[in-house]
Each structure stands twice: as structure tokens, then as C-alpha cells.
Amino acid sequence: MKKVRLTASVAAIMAGSAFASSALADAVNIYSARHYDSDEILYKAFTDETGIDVNVLEGDSDQLMERMQREGIASPADVMLTVDAGRLWRAEEDGLFQSVDSDVLNERIPASMRDPEGLWFGFSQRARVILYNRENFDPSQLESYEDLADPQFAGQVCIRSSNNIYNQSLLASMIEHHGEEGAQEWAQGVVNNMARTPEGGDTDQILGVASGECTLAVANHYYYVRLLHSDDEAERDAARKVGVIFPNQNDRGTHINV
Ligand SMILES: [Fe+2]
Known part of the structure; x- marks a missing residue:
């Protein structure tokens, strides 16, 4: 508990x-x-x-x-x-x-x-958000973390490895809201929808969306903001191809961590 x-x-x-x-x-x-x-x-x-x-x-x-x-x-x-x-x-x-x-x-x-x-x-907060490719994804198609496991998004989702604490905390919140079995089912659904074997950190997932390798990605919001303000023009260009969804606005709200 x-x-x-x-x-x-x-x-x-x-x-x-x-x-x-x-x-x-x-x-x-x-x-x-x-x-x-x-x-x-x-x-x-x-x-x-x-x-x-x-x-x-x-x-x-x-x-x-x-x-x-x-x-x-x-x-x-x-x-x-x-x-x-x-x-x-x-x-x-x-x-x-x-x-x-x-x-x-x-x-x-x-x-x-x-x-x-x-x-x-706690003295600061981060949101674990869903990023999408602005060119080929209509954000109204997806409104929750649960949707990431929807078979209609097969082959489209990028997310870093489950050995990372950010994903473990997100999964803990799924266990809280859906129980262990429900959370496991969800995680399996996300794995089924993966665009590639997990690699790299959150920034790499966002860049994967920008390059078109994935349509959707999961990352903490500040990595996106950092790319938007990068000294590297290529990174700023990449970030501009990406949009942000704060999921679960119709129920419990976006997963926030400290
Ligand atoms: Fe971080």
C-alpha cells in the first residue's frame, strides 16, 4: 500500500x-x-x-x-x-x-x-506524458495510458526499457488502478504494440517519434521541453515535429511523479 x-x-x-x-x-x-x-x-x-x-x-x-x-x-x-x-x-x-x-x-x-x-x-513534479508525431497522428485518437495497449496501435509505440524506475512507477500506478492482473495485461498490450525493442532513454523515444520510427512514445515532459530549447538546431526541429498528450484527463489524470 x-x-x-x-x-x-x-x-x-x-x-x-x-x-x-x-x-x-x-x-x-x-x-x-x-x-x-x-x-x-x-x-x-x-x-x-x-x-x-x-x-x-x-x-x-x-x-x-x-x-x-x-x-x-x-x-x-x-x-x-x-x-x-x-x-x-x-x-x-x-x-x-x-x-x-x-x-x-x-x-x-x-x-x-x-x-x-x-x-x-516533494519540491518539483514531472508528468509522464505521451508524445505523438504531428504529421501522421491525430491526438484525438488516444486519450489514456490504457489506449497504448489498444491493438489498433500495433507497431507504433516507443518506450524505454522496463528496468527504468520511471516505467516501474508508471506500472505501479497501473497496479493501483487496475490490479496486478489488469496491469500485467496492459503491459503485455504495450509490448505487443512496440515499434522496436526498447533502447535508449526518454529523449531517444521522443527522437524516434520525430524520425517516424514510432508514432507514439512515452517520456517525462521535461525531456521534450529540453529538446525544444536545445542549442542544437536539429534537436529543436525534431521537437517541433512532436506533440504532447497529457493522458487520462477524463478520469484520474496524468501520472505525476516527484
Ligand atoms: Fe529524468
């Missing part, structure tokens, strides 16, 4: 052991799987306001979590920044998190976007 609840909710800051006492410390140690300039600005603003230095260790999410696991109780990590409720759930299962009870966090972050026990707090 917990897995399902996490998956249905949002974003991803999570607090470690020394977070609550950081106001007394000279520095706060952050393990971050994000690498954005906007984060640097936040860290600097925090230091300017509090006089507390921010040390950041950047890395791959799974590697950082393994490291925390190895370091155990001696881990210097105060805060971890990562993505995906599925990953947060795994970390929670591994006992990496301690709960935080903060009036500020509870007030500013809606209950649906944080762990009920205060083990993690």
Missing part, C-alpha cells in the same frame, strides 16, 4: 539524520542526484541567509544511496535530493531516511506531495 501511495504522489527532497540539528552546525551536507544551476542559486541563498555552508556531493541516485547505505549511521549526509517516488520507496525500505517534523515544510508542501511520516518532501 505504501508503495502505491508514494507512487501516486509527488517530488523528492528527503531528510537524513543531521537535518534537524543543522541549524547548530557550520555546514549542511547534501547528496544530490540533481545537477542544475537553479540548485546552486538555492544553496547560495541558504548560506547568505543562515551563514551555514552547503557541501554538495553530486552523483547518480542509486550510487549515492548505496554509498549512504555503506556509510550507515556514520554517513555525513544530512539531506538527499533525488527523483522518483519508486526510488524514495526503495530508500525508505533500506532504512536510509529519518523523519522530519517541520512546520515550515508541512505548511508549504501539500500533504499529497510528502511522505505521511515526514521521511521525504
Whole structure:
């Protein structure tokens, strides 16, 4: 039940052991799987306001979590920044998190976007959307994730491998809404409709739609936005050939993750 609840909710800051006492410390140690300039600005603003230095260790999410696991109780990590409720759930299962009870966090972050026990707090959201080729697909033909399994789309769907956490969380939401059997049936239907054996990341699926190799693809929305604003003109051209569907507007809404 917990897995399902996490998956249905949002974003991803999570607090470690020394977070609550950081106001007394000279520095706060952050393990971050994000690498954005906007984060640097936040860290600097925090230091300017509090006089507390921010040390950041950047890395791959799974590697950082393994490291925390190895370091155990001696881990210097105060805060971890990562993505995906599925990953947060795994970390929670591994006992990496301690709960935080903060009036500020509870007030500013809606209950649906944080762990009920205060083990993690969401601060940004992504939608797992469906992309289509503007030239040969009429978006009114498809309105839900369920439709991706419709035999009328045989040979048209591109999606990355199921070993990726984004797809695992999407599948968890299908289990929540359709049960395990229904979700398995759906997944089999999607596999039957695949345009190719899964390869590459989300961006490769979108580029597959642009090139015409697939008509439909599943990807997180920000990969599309990133292509639209790419420095590479070919990528911008590719993105312009692609349209976005936010599925399930007539029922539960689009799958959002933290
Ligand atoms: Fe991503």
C-alpha cells in the first residue's frame, strides 16, 4: 500500500539524520542526484541567509544511496535530493531516511506531495506524458495510458526499457488502478504494440517519434521541453515535429511523479 501511495504522489527532497540539528552546525551536507544551476542559486541563498555552508556531493541516485547505505549511521549526509517516488520507496525500505517534523515544510508542501511520516518532501513534479508525431497522428485518437495497449496501435509505440524506475512507477500506478492482473495485461498490450525493442532513454523515444520510427512514445515532459530549447538546431526541429498528450484527463489524470 505504501508503495502505491508514494507512487501516486509527488517530488523528492528527503531528510537524513543531521537535518534537524543543522541549524547548530557550520555546514549542511547534501547528496544530490540533481545537477542544475537553479540548485546552486538555492544553496547560495541558504548560506547568505543562515551563514551555514552547503557541501554538495553530486552523483547518480542509486550510487549515492548505496554509498549512504555503506556509510550507515556514520554517513555525513544530512539531506538527499533525488527523483522518483519508486526510488524514495526503495530508500525508505533500506532504512536510509529519518523523519522530519517541520512546520515550515508541512505548511508549504501539500500533504499529497510528502511522505505521511515526514521521511521525504516533494519540491518539483514531472508528468509522464505521451508524445505523438504531428504529421501522421491525430491526438484525438488516444486519450489514456490504457489506449497504448489498444491493438489498433500495433507497431507504433516507443518506450524505454522496463528496468527504468520511471516505467516501474508508471506500472505501479497501473497496479493501483487496475490490479496486478489488469496491469500485467496492459503491459503485455504495450509490448505487443512496440515499434522496436526498447533502447535508449526518454529523449531517444521522443527522437524516434520525430524520425517516424514510432508514432507514439512515452517520456517525462521535461525531456521534450529540453529538446525544444536545445542549442542544437536539429534537436529543436525534431521537437517541433512532436506533440504532447497529457493522458487520462477524463478520469484520474496524468501520472505525476516527484
Ligand atoms: Fe529524468
